[in-house]
Each structure stands twice: as C-alpha cells, then as structure tokens.
Amino acid sequence: MxxxxxxxxxxxxxxxxxxxxxxxxxxxxxxxxxxxxxxxxxxxxxxxxxxxxxxxxxxxxxxxxxxxxxxxxxxxxxxxxxxxxxxxxxxxxxxxxxxxxxxxxxxxxxxxxxxxxxxxxxxxxxxxxxxxxxxxxxxxxxxxxxxxxxxxxxxxxxxxxxxxxxxxxxxxxxxxxxxxxxxxxxxxxxxxxxxxxxxxxxxxxxxxxxxxxxxxxxxxxxxxxxxxxxxGDLAAEGAPLAGPAEVAISGGVSIVDYDTPQSVALFGHIGIERDDPRFFAAYIMNQILGGGSFDSRLMEEVREKRGLTYGVYSYLVPQDLAAIYMGQLGSANGKMAEAVSVIQGEWQRLASEGVSDKELTDAKTYLTGAYPLRFDGNGRIASILVGMQMDELPMDYVQTRNDKINAVTLEEINQVASEVLLPEELHFVVVGRPEGLSASQ
Missing domain, CATH: 3.30.830.10 (Metalloenzyme, LuxS/M16 peptidase-like)
Incomplete structure (x- = not known):
C-alpha cells in the first residue's frame, strides 16, 4: 500500500x-x-x-x-x-x-x-x-x-x-x-x-x-x-431544475453594521449572459475596468493613486439562472466612502467615454497570453472541458477562443460599455462602520 x-x-x-x-x-x-x-x-x-x-x-x-x-x-x-x-x-x-x-x-x-x-x-x-x-x-x-x-x-x-x-x-x-x-x-x-x-x-x-x-x-x-x-444505472431524470432568477437589486448603498476597523463591500448590477453575442467584448471591457491585473482602471484609481485599498476587482458572473456584474473591495472605515465614490465615477466614465486603443490592445495581449496557462494539468483540463459542455461551447473553442478575443474592435467594446455598464443601477453592500457613507436603501 x-x-x-x-x-x-x-x-x-x-x-x-x-x-x-x-x-x-x-x-x-x-x-x-x-x-x-x-x-x-x-x-x-x-x-x-x-x-x-x-x-x-x-x-x-x-x-x-x-x-x-x-x-x-x-x-x-x-x-x-x-x-x-x-x-x-x-x-x-x-x-x-x-x-x-x-x-x-x-x-x-x-x-x-x-x-x-x-x-x-x-x-x-x-x-x-x-x-x-x-x-x-x-x-x-x-x-x-x-x-x-x-x-x-x-x-x-x-x-x-x-x-x-x-x-x-x-x-x-x-x-x-x-x-x-x-x-x-x-x-x-x-x-x-x-x-x-x-x-x-x-x-x-x-x-x-x-x-x-x-x-x-x-x-x-x-x-x-x-x-x-x-x-448506466443512474435514473433517467432528476428533480425539476429551478427557474430563472430575476436580478431585482437597484442602485444605492446598503450598510450592514459590523464592528471592524476595515469595511468590506460588494457591488454590482444585472450582467450579461454567457451566450450573448456581446460577451467577449464585455469580457475584455471588464479586464480593463477591474479584472485581475494591477493595470485595471479600478486598481489604478482606487489603490495606486489614492491608497484606499489593497485590492479592488470586478467580474462578470454569467450563472445558469441569472447573470450579474459584480465587484469587491476592502477599505478602512475612514476611506470606504471615498472608495465607493471613485468606483462610481470610474463606472460612469467607462460607460460614457469608452476605452482607448492602447487599453484594448494591452487587455487582448494579457487575456490571450494567460489563456494557455489554464491548461496546467489533466485535472484542470478535464474541469475546463466539462465547463465548456455546460456552457454549450463547441469542441474547437479551445483553439478559437483567442481568435474571438482578438476579433473584438474598439467600436464594439465601447458600444458594449455603454450598454452593459449601468452606473445608476450600481448597488453597494458595505459591511462595517464606514465613516461619511450613508445608506440610501
């Protein structure tokens, strides 16, 4: 043994x-x-x-x-x-x-x-x-x-x-x-x-x-x-699947009182489905706004310029029964109000002004270069393949995914930014005791 x-x-x-x-x-x-x-x-x-x-x-x-x-x-x-x-x-x-x-x-x-x-x-x-x-x-x-x-x-x-x-x-x-x-x-x-x-x-x-x-x-x-x-001996059918979920949250700020020196916040609004033709443009747009790199706008404005957080991120969440667009950060109680204001401003700025050609090029380079690194073991590959099936992606998606990223134009991404980003609908749930931040709901 x-x-x-x-x-x-x-x-x-x-x-x-x-x-x-x-x-x-x-x-x-x-x-x-x-x-x-x-x-x-x-x-x-x-x-x-x-x-x-x-x-x-x-x-x-x-x-x-x-x-x-x-x-x-x-x-x-x-x-x-x-x-x-x-x-x-x-x-x-x-x-x-x-x-x-x-x-x-x-x-x-x-x-x-x-x-x-x-x-x-x-x-x-x-x-x-x-x-x-x-x-x-x-x-x-x-x-x-x-x-x-x-x-x-x-x-x-x-x-x-x-x-x-x-x-x-x-x-x-x-x-x-x-x-x-x-x-x-x-x-x-x-x-x-x-x-x-x-x-x-x-x-x-x-x-x-x-x-x-x-x-x-x-x-x-x-x-x-x-x-x-x-x-082979599994039952043919299981319990009925749940129906679609309606994303009912609206813009504003909610505060959950909690005694801690650092507040945490989740923010978001309705998102975009995985099978939406605009998904790749939205995916690249999110990389520019608040994806995982230190070059994102949120990291630059909230962390690098103002020192309001160690990290701030945004991400698309295209679930089976509802799609939502979310983000998160943690900040000292005395800095959370400013951090929320800066995020709201960046959400609005990208929606109205779009991205630059350089931002688009840099995001494509990052996303296409990072993609092969996901395939770092048989287990990871098997998990990716099952996810592709559940998302109803074709078998050649692994080969064509980067081509789809590179095909997105500046015009397309800026159009999607104006449609997917909803600054007025952005809702913040803050847990802590943030100073100078009032609940609007």
Missing part, C-alpha cells in the same frame, strides 16, 4: 508538470458509450493516469422547500461510506487504490473529480460507482459532517465577506434559491434528516443533467465501457 501511495503522489505531481502546454495541442474527441452516455476525451498516454470529471446541473438550487443545505450536506457525505463499507473501510479502500475522489456543490452544479492510476482503473471506477449509487448516509456520519457544516455556518456569521455576500444575494435574488446560501442556515441544517439526504441524492444524480470529461491514459473504447459501468 505504501508503494502505491508513493507512486500516486509522484504521478499526480508529474501530471501538472507534464500537462499539455498549449491549447493548440489539445485534441478533444466526443465519445458515446454503447448505452448512449456522451463524454469529451483528451487522450494522453504519457503517464498511466486518468482524470475523470462528472458534473450534474442544478447544484444546491435543487434543494427542496424548507430543506436548504441538504444537497451541500449530501455532497459532503458521499465519501463517508457506501455499499457494505462504513466510513473508515471506505477510506482505506480508496487509499489502497491510490485514487482520489473529491466532491463539490455550488448553486449551479454538483461536481465529482476522480483521479486514478491505469492499473487500478477498474477497481477505482467500481468504488466510485458504489459511491454514487449505493451511498450509506449513516446517522453517525451525518451527525459528524453536519457538525462540521454548522461550525462553518457559525464562522460565516462572523466573516464580513460572507455577511456581505449573503446580504447582496438576498437583495439581488429574493426568494429564489440564488438568494440564500447553498450551505443552508443553522436552523435548516439542524433539522435535516437522513431521509432528506437520500431525497437530495435522488434529486441530483440523474442522466438528464450529466456532463462528463476524461483526460489521460484511456482510449475511446475504454472510456465508453467505463461510462456505462459507472453511470
């Missing part, structure tokens, strides 16, 4: 170091199993290792009424035993196979990432199948994981960033599942029963919302057999 652990650790490290270095080298094939399950595959036989990514659309938004947090808690319980194996036996079996399974649930999807050696593929897939289709959800495991979730929720109540996120979501989405934390609340999680967890499992795991990718040492024929063995 120790030898297998050493081999796994060595290979997992090598996968990152030997990942496909440029997007042009990634050849994606669509594989359909004999049972009709479709997956995207990138073969790489240089290392006897495979990364498998499963994603089920719906995520924590599928929680039943009054059962908020059930799907998140269920995801945390998937590694706590299955079939005849209780939690400790399950963990030992996974270690003996030198395999890795991880689970994550967000508002739009539940993700499962599996990593295994080629020599152990059959046994690893059998264990993963047992995990998905024969979960135990033992009461002692439920109580233990529930306690961990409740501890996190209590911690969130003292975290200004979490407080801001929850306040903003509630204002933006109201009673829609997006308007509350997918982790649930202390009250709802405390009341969840073992039967609720089984119901959450049934709601999520179905073939009508399944997306799959694989990267590594596996052929199309081998993947086809794996898909049917692993997923």
């Amino acid at each position: 120790m030898r297998l652990k050493w081999i796994a650790a060595t290979l997992f490290a090598c996968v990152t170091a030997m990942a496909l270095p440029a997007q042009a080298e990634i050849k994606i094939n669509e594989v359909t199993s004999p049972g009709g399950i479709t997956a995207w595959l990138v073969e790489d036989h240089s290392i006897p290792f495979t990364a498998l990514e499963l994603r089920f659309r719906g995520g924590t938004s599928l929680d039943a009424p009054g059962k908020r947090g059930a799907i998140y808690l269920m995801a945390g319980l998937l590694e706590e035993g299955s079939g005849a194996m209780r939690a400790q036996e399950y963990t030992r079996a996974l270690e003996q196979l030198a395999a890795s399974f991880s689970y994550d649930a967000d508002r739009d999807s539940l993700s499962i990432s599996a990593r295994f050696l080629s020599e152990n593929r059959e046994a690893a897939v059998a264990l993963l199948r047992q995990t998905l289709q024969e979960p135990r959800f033992d009461q002692d495991a439920l109580d233990r994981v529930r306690a961990q979730v409740l501890g996190g929720l209590r911690s969130d109540l003292k975290d200004p960033n979490k407080i801001a996120a929850q306040a903003f979501a509630g204002m933006a989405y109201g009673d829609h599942p997006y308007g509350s934390s997918g982790k649930g609340t202390i009250a709802t999680v405390s009341e969840l029963t073992r039967q609720d967890i089984f119901a959450a499992h049934e709601a999520v795991f179905a073939r009508d919302r399944l997306f799959v990718s694989a990267v590594g040492d596996i052929t199309p024929a081998e993947l086809g057999g794996l898909l049917d063995s692993l997923l």
